[in-house]
Amino acid sequence: MSTTSLTDRLGSLLMAPVHLLMRIIDIPLRAVQKAAGIGGMAAVFLAPNMLIFGIFVLLPLVINFVYSMTGGTAFFISERNFVGAEQYQRLFTCTNYLDPMSCQEDAFWTAVGNTFWFVVLQVTLMIGVSLITALILNRDLAARSFWRAVFFFPVLLSPVVVGLIWKWILQRQGLLNFGLYQFGIEPYTWLTDRNWTFIATIGVSIWAHMGLYTLILLAGLQAIPKDLYEAAEMDGTKPERVFRRITLPLLAPNLLVVVVLALIKAVQIFDEVYVLTGGGPGTSTLYLTQYIYETGFASTLRNPGLAAAASILMGLVLVVLTLIQLGVGQRSEKKGKR
Amino acid sequence: MKTKSLLAGAALALLMSTAAHAGDVRIMWYSDGVEGDVMKDLVGRFMKENPGINVILDNVAYSVIKDQLPVQLEAGNGPDIARVTAIKDLSKHWLDLRPLVKDAKYWDDNFGAQADWMRPDGSKQISGFMTQITLTGGYANKTLFDQAGVPLPGPKATWEEWAAASKKVKDSQKLPFAMAIDRSGHRLTAPLLSYGANYVGKDGKPAPLDKGAKDFLTKFVGWVGEGSFAKDVWVSAAGSTYRAAAEDFINGQLAFYYSGSWQVANLTTKIGNSFDWVATGSPCGPAACTGMPGGAALVAVKYTKNPKDVATVMDWFAQEKVVKEFSERTLFLPGHKGVVDKGGLDFKTDNAFAKAALTKYVEASKTTSETALKLPGWRWSDTVYAAVVTRVGQTLAGELKLDDAFTRIDADIAQKVKDSGL
Numbered sequence: 001m002s003t004t005s006l007t008d009r010l011g012s013l014l015m016a017p018v019h020l021l022m023r024i025i026d027i028p029l030r031a032v033q034k035a036a037g038i039g040g041m042a043a044v045f046l047a048p049n050m051l052i053f054g055i056f057v058l059l060p061l062v063i064n065f066v067y068s069m070t071g072g073t074a075f076f077i078s079e080r081n082f083v084g085a086e087q088y089q090r091l092f093t094c095t096n097y098l099d100p101m102s103c104q105e106d107a108f109w110t111a112v113g114n115t116f117w118f119v120v121l122q123v124t125l126m127i128g129v130s131l132i133t134a135l136i137l138n139r140d141l142a143a144r145s146f147w148r149a150v151f152f153f154p155v156l157l158s159p160v161v162v163g164l165i166w167k168w169i170l171q172r173q174g175l176l177n178f179g180l181y182q183f184g185i186e187p188y189t190w191l192t193d194r195n196w197t198f199i200a201t202i203g204v205s206i207w208a209h210m211g212l213y214t215l216i217l218l219a220g221l222q223a224i225p226k227d228l229y230e231a232a233e234m235d236g237t238k239p240e241r242v243f244r245r246i247t248l249p250l251l252a253p254n255l256l257v258v259v260v261l262a263l264i265k266a267v268q269i270f271d272e273v274y275v276l277t278g279g280g281p282g283t284s285t286l287y288l289t290q291y292i293y294e295t296g297f298a299s300t301l302r303n304p305g306l307a308a309a310a311s312i313l314m315g316l317v318l319v320v321l322t323l324i325q326l327g328v329g330q331r332s333e334k335k336g337k338r
Numbered sequence: 339m340k341t342k343s344l345l346a347g348a349a350l351a352l353l354m355s356t357a358a359h360a361g362d363v364r365i366m367w368y369s370d371g372v373e374g375d376v377m378k379d380l381v382g383r384f385m386k387e388n389p390g391i392n393v394i395l396d397n398v399a400y401s402v403i404k405d406q407l408p409v410q411l412e413a414g415n416g417p418d419i420a421r422v423t424a425i426k427d428l429s430k431h432w433l434d435l436r437p438l439v440k441d442a443k444y445w446d447d448n449f450g451a452q453a454d455w456m457r458p459d460g461s462k463q464i465s466g467f468m469t470q471i472t473l474t475g476g477y478a479n480k481t482l483f484d485q486a487g488v489p490l491p492g493p494k495a496t497w498e499e500w501a502a503a504s505k506k507v508k509d510s511q512k513l514p515f516a517m518a519i520d521r522s523g524h525r526l527t528a529p530l531l532s533y534g535a536n537y538v539g540k541d542g543k544p545a546p547l548d549k550g551a552k553d554f555l556t557k558f559v560g561w562v563g564e565g566s567f568a569k570d571v572w573v574s575a576a577g578s579t580y581r582a583a584a585e586d587f588i589n590g591q592l593a594f595y596y597s598g599s600w601q602v603a604n605l606t607t608k609i610g611n612s613f614d615w616v617a618t619g620s621p622c623g624p625a626a627c628t629g630m631p632g633g634a635a636l637v638a639v640k641y642t643k644n645p646k647d648v649a650t651v652m653d654w655f656a657q658e659k660v661v662k663e664f665s666e667r668t669l670f671l672p673g674h675k676g677v678v679d680k681g682g683l684d685f686k687t688d689n690a691f692a693k694a695a696l697t698k699y700v701e702a703s704k705t706t707s708e709t710a711l712k713l714p715g716w717r718w719s720d721t722v723y724a725a726v727v728t729r730v731g732q733t734l735a736g737e738l739k740l741d742d743a744f745t746r747i748d749a750d751i752a753q754k755v756k757d758s759g760l
Contacts, residue, residue, distance in 0.1 A: 072759050075412035081759075101742065107577075172514070172570060173589070192573045194735060279576025282735025286576040294577050298405045300427070300724040301754045302412075 061315070067308035073301050080305065087309035108310055110283045111291035114198075118287060119266040122202045126262050127255070130210045134217035135247075148218070152211035162208045163275025167191070170200055170276075191277060194284040201273045201285050208272060209265060213258045220254030221247070252332060260325040264318060288314050361391045363644060363651050365636075366407060366417040368400045371603030373469070373668040380664065384654050391647045404580065411639065418642040419651060421469060425456040425635045427720045432456060433638035434463035438649035445656065448675045454715040456635050466637030467656050468673025469664065473703050474528045474598040474629040475620050476500070477605065477695075479507075481613035482593050486510035490616070497529055497557070497621040500594055505566050507593035517561070518568035518583035519596040521575065521731065523723020528596075528630040530554050531710050532623030537722050538709075543755055544718045546748045550625060555730060555740070562734050568592065573735040578724035587615075594618075598629070599699040603669040606692040617695035619702035628707035632714050633673060671699060718755070725750040 036044055063077070068087055070080035094103035100110040137148055154162065169175045170190040177187035190196045224247065232242045248255075270289035273279070279286035279294075292314070296307025367377055374397045381393045396417065403422055410416040411431040422428065436442050442464060446453070449467040456465040483490050486507040491499045504516035519525055527535075534550030547555075561567040571583040587595035588608045602617070609615060620629040636655060638648045654660065658676045665672040667686050672678055685696055713719050728750065729743040738746065 071757070073757055075409070076414075101738070106746075189570060192570050278574060278579050278581075280731070280735065281573035282732045282737040283576045284735065284737075290576070297409055299578060300720045301758055302408070303757055 064308045065312060067304055068312050070305045072305070073303065075302075075304060083305065087305045088313075090306065091309055091313070105306070107283060107286065107291055107295075111286045111288045114284070114286055115267060115269070115288045118198075118202065118269060119263065122205055122266045122269075123259065123262045125202065126206050126210060126213060126266075127258060129206055130213035130217055130258065131255075133210065133214045134221055137214065137218055138221045148215075151214050154208045155211040157208065159208065159271035160275050162204065163272040166200070166204045166207075166272075167276050192281050194281050197277050197281055197285050201269075201277060204272055204276060205266070205269060209262075213262060216254055216258055216261075217251065220251045224250045253329075256325065256329055256332070260321070263321050263325075267314065267318060267321070361644065361647055362394060363391055363419060363642075363647050364394045364396060364417040365651075366396050366398055366403065366420040368398055368403045368421060370400075370600045371607065371668065373603075373664075373670070376664060376667045380655070380660065384651065388650060388654070391650060393651060400580075411641070414641050416639050416641055418644060418648050419466075419636060419638055421634050421636050423632065423634050424720055425465075425637065426715055426717060429456055429458045429461075429465065431640060432463070432465035433640040433642060433645060433648065434461075435466070435638055435649055435652055436462070436464045438645055439464060439656075440653050448658070448677075449656070449673065451675065452633070452635075452673055452714075456637055459717060466635050466652065467661075468633045468635050470600065470633050470668070470670035471631065471673045471703075472599045472633045472671065473631055473699050473706065474525055474596065475699060475702055476618040477587060477595045477597065477601070478616050478618050479587065479590060479593055479613055480616050482507050482511050482513070482590070484614075486593075490618070491621075493619065494622055494627065497532070497554070497623060500618075500621045501561055501566050504593040508566070511593075513593060514591050515568035515570075515586070516566045516592070517594040517596070518571055518586055518592050519558075520583055521571050521579070521581035521727060523578070523720075523725075523727045524630055524632060525596060525598070526558075526726060526730070527713065527723065528620050528628060528710070529558070529623060531628050531630070531707055532620065532626045534623065534625035536709055537713070537718070538716060542717075543760075544722055544751045547744050550623075552744060554623065555726075555744075559730070559733055559740055569734055572731050575731070576728075577731075578727045596620075598632075599671055599696070600634075602692050602695045602699075605695075606669065606687060606689045609691075615691050615695075617698040619698055619705075626707040626710075627705050628710045629702055629705075630710050630713065631703070631706055635673075669696060671696070671703075717760075718751075721751055721754045725754070 032044055033041055066077065067080070069082060069084060070077065071083035071086060072080045074080050091105050091108055093105070094109065096102045097109060098113075100106045100108075100113060103109045133151055137144065137151065141147060157165075167174070171177075172187065172189050172191075174190075176190065181187055188196075190200060228246050228250075229242065232246060237245075268289055269287050270293065273285055273287060274290055274293075277285045279290050288310070292307045292311050295310065296302055296304045365377075365381070367374060378395055378397075381395050385391065385393055403420065404424070407416060407420060407422065408424070408428060411428060416431070435445070439445055445464050445467070449464075452468050452471070453464065455468075457463045478490055480490065483503070488503050488506045488510070491503050495503075501517065507513065508516035519529075527537075530551045533554040535548055535554070536550070537544055539545035558567065562569050562572065568583055568586060571581045571586070574581055582597065583592070583595055584597060584601055584604060586592050588605065590613055599617075605615060620627055636652070638645075638652055642648050655664075656674075658674060661672055661674040662677045662683065664670070665677065666684055669685050669687060669692060672683070677683070685693060687693060725747045729738060729747045732738045733740055733743040
């Protein structure tokens with residue numbers, strides 16, 4: 001009895017500053033509630049978050065749009081001249097969009113094409129590889145936790161480190177050629193062959209990011225009730241049918257998240273590729289983000305207006321992808337309720 | 339009363355914090371070789387002699403100077419002093435030291451020859467001084483030539499003669515490549531000028547690529563195609579990104595490497611006694627046997643909060659005895675007229691190859707063409723270099739035909755001139 005009362009007193013003592021703080025906060029909040037009404041309190045509580053969102057997301061977006069309507073090489077907006085849609089017009093001046101060399105800004109359309117194929121191939125392969133890995137890691141393997149950590153480890157690495165590691169492996173005097181040479185195979189210049197370099201960027205980015213997606217899919221797999229599999233087993237259902245009829249439908253929400261995240265990440269690909277190939281050979285691994293970076297910041301006589309216009313277009317693509325994800329998500333939610 | 343005390347305390351703290359920064363001078367510095375260590379030592383000595391000024395030396399990668407510093411400067415930020423190579427391109431950001439230095443005449447007399455390279459056109463300002471004068475030139479792996487039994491081409495040898503001799507060495511010694519040239523418009527400009535190229539139009543703006551430029555670029559692309567010139571370094575990036583081929587030469591993978599005088603310390607340190615090497619000067623073309631001059635400058639940034647302290651630092655480092663010591667220890671060619679005229683530079687190296695190389699560069703500087711001497715001070719040099727590197731890189735990667743590359747180079751340069759609004 002006396003122990004309980006001592007614990008209660010200690011608890012009250014520890015909570016005293018919290019209670020005091022709550023009372024202090026209570027005074028202005030009541031005043032605010034009086035003015036805004038109970039319904040308006042939601043807006044009051046959301047205001048700080050919206051303020052941060054406005055300053056760090058919306059405002060830069062607006063500034064970026066304004067930049068895209070200006071010309072010249074100066075960075076300060078006050079020193080730049082208004083050119084209307086000229087930068088967009090320049091990006092879209094093209095005889096044949098499928099032939100970047102017929103466009104005024106050939107590097108932009110090359111980057112668009114490269115990014116498109118990168119996204120299609122990388123996301124497809126990424127989801128496939130992540131799903132297979134998650135299915136394997138979901139089984140009763142020996143040292144399962146160790147293998148999970150192994151697959152997740154590259155996610156923790158900085159993209160620059162990822163790029164450098166693979167550069168040391170793939171360069172002319174790198175580890176891969178050294179290994180091949182030991183087996184009597186002639187060394188090959190992997191990073192100067194256009195096709196191999198493109199494949200290398202896809203492979204490296206999958207290696208670097210698949211751990212995260214595997215983890216998301218693994219969480220989904222573990223949430224599927226075991227009794228469904230047991231019932232299927234009792235019915236003698238074939239494993240492919242179990243996968244198609246039980247695993248895939250129940251994993252769909254997680255797969256959707258993975259698809260959207262992988263799509264957005266793939267469109268934004270930059271750092272590891274920049275370190276690994278620098279966008280070369282030629283422009284074969286020049287992706288949209290690198291084009292924007294080089295146009296706006298790294299080239300001689302930088303053109304922030306053109307870079308801003310290209311980034312607005314890239315942003316629109318990302319918005320479309322997000323809207324599709326929302327649409328698909330809502331549709332599957334409705335289907336689930338039915 | 340209590341509030342007044344608090345305010346007074348806060349004001350004092352603010353004053354003290356401002357005072358603590360008043361004597362700070364931040365230098366952004368990059369190194370090709372050992373100059374970072376030499377500079378660190380000199381900065382220590384400066385601070386002993388000038389205890390009121392705290393110099394902070396930020397050693398950064400060259401890419402930071404090339405890519406990040408211009409952005410900082412455009413935003414009105416940056417260090418107080420910086421070591422840069424794009425000295426003309428960024429000249430609007432440099433501080434005019436003329437009213438601040440102790441003796442402006444000393445600066446004019448000793449650094450006047452390169453003063454135009456680092457100030458806006460038509461200006462008489464003193465922006466800084468060259469920490470080194472550089473000249474592009476070749477290096478040959480003498481051991482490989484000797485092993486192959488191929489004599490080194492003579493001092494007036496042409497690019498074709500060097501390409502032929504290097505190819506023999508490559509075939510004999512089973513090298514991956516015979517020759518390499520840095521992925522840089524500045525480096526490529528030297529042979530272009532030797533073939534008679536002229537970038538500058540009558541109006542002072544860039545002229546379309548002429549026959550001289552096209553002739554050498556055609557040969558260069560052909561040499562890369564047949565494996566004489568290293569392809570790796572040129573196709574290993576997009577755009578105008580700089581790549582040096584020094585590591586291939588240091589690893590004994592090249593017979594001939596075209597770079598410049600700033601590599602002497604680097605090659606001396608890294609090659610050691612692995613093989614014998616010689617500086618060859620620049621091979622000849624039909625028009626000249628010229629290298630491209632250039633260099634790095636130490637310049638004051640006009641956004642500094644401490645211009646007087648910056649001027650004190652610049653005055654100290656521009657002293658004849660300091661420039662001489664810096665050049666001797668870094669194996670750099672000095673940009674100080676007094677030091678050059680008096681001669682007697684005692685380069686601090688026991689390496690006979692390095693000493694011979696520096697002598698060769700001093701000799702080669704005498705054949706530098708007039709056009710080459712003008713380019714470092716020309717507003718559009720970097721614009722032309724960037725366009726040439728970008729499109730030649732694409733051609734070597736198989737994305738463009740050479741004629742299309744020429745058209746694109748002219749169009750890119752014209753667009754940049756239009757963008758600049760000049």
